[in-house]
Amino acid sequence: MPKLVCVRHGQSEWNLQNKFTGWVDVDLTEKGENEARNAGEKLNGFKFDFAFSSLLKRANRTMGFILEGIGQSDLHVERNEALNERMYGDLQGKDKTQIAEEFGTEQVHIWRRSYDIPPPGGESLKDTRERVIPYFEEHIAPILKEGKDVIITAHGNSLRALVMHLENLSPEEILQKEIPTGTPYIYDLRENLEVKSAKFI
DSSP states (O other), X not given: OOEEEEEEOOOBHHHHTTBOOTTOOOOBOHHHHHHHHHHHHHTTTOOOSEEEEOSSHHHHHHXXXXXXXXXXXXXXXXXXXXXXXXXXXXXTTSBHHHXXXXXXXXXXXXXXXXXXXOOTTSOOHHHHHHHHXXXXXXXXXXXXXXXXXXXXXXXXXXXXXXXXXXXXXXXXHHHTOOOOTTOOEEEEEOTTOOEEEEEEO
16 A cells, blocks of 8 residues: 655744745755654655655755655655645735734734635635645656655645645645644555545654
8 A cells, every 4th residue: 555655844944933935945944954854763664666845945955854864865856836835925925923913813814724715916725725736636646556655745735735635624624734844744545545544753
């Protein structure tokens, strides 16, 4: 049975600074690097056939630390913007507290936690899902159906979109699902990609 391991990148510089990040290509903090190394340690004993990541360095560097930790630094990583974080549009680079003061806490909560209401100039989770899932179905699902093991390093919302798809979650259910940084989420899948089990380690 194939395994799919999803890892949200380690803490980024703008996670630390409480800024909306989206597609801005910020790096990992020292803590984020350590989270990525720890993820590699947790995955000791795993061997992957394929690796996928977004175009953003925080996800790519997380992948690098993980593959180094499991002795697979030479594994090719397929990178694509379809796996990028949700685009936060006009909010990108702005402090979350200041945005809440400017627009109101309730409005910011709607932008961050509604399924289909995007922030100005940005994407909703629904929009993010509409690019993540076609990419998954075309490029990743066929590999898993061959019984190959796959690792993906991506972002809170792009991974949320994938989790929603794999676990058949409703918009309300997926919004309650937290995906912590640097914590491997392991799927055991059946041949038809039905989820047999899913757990964080």
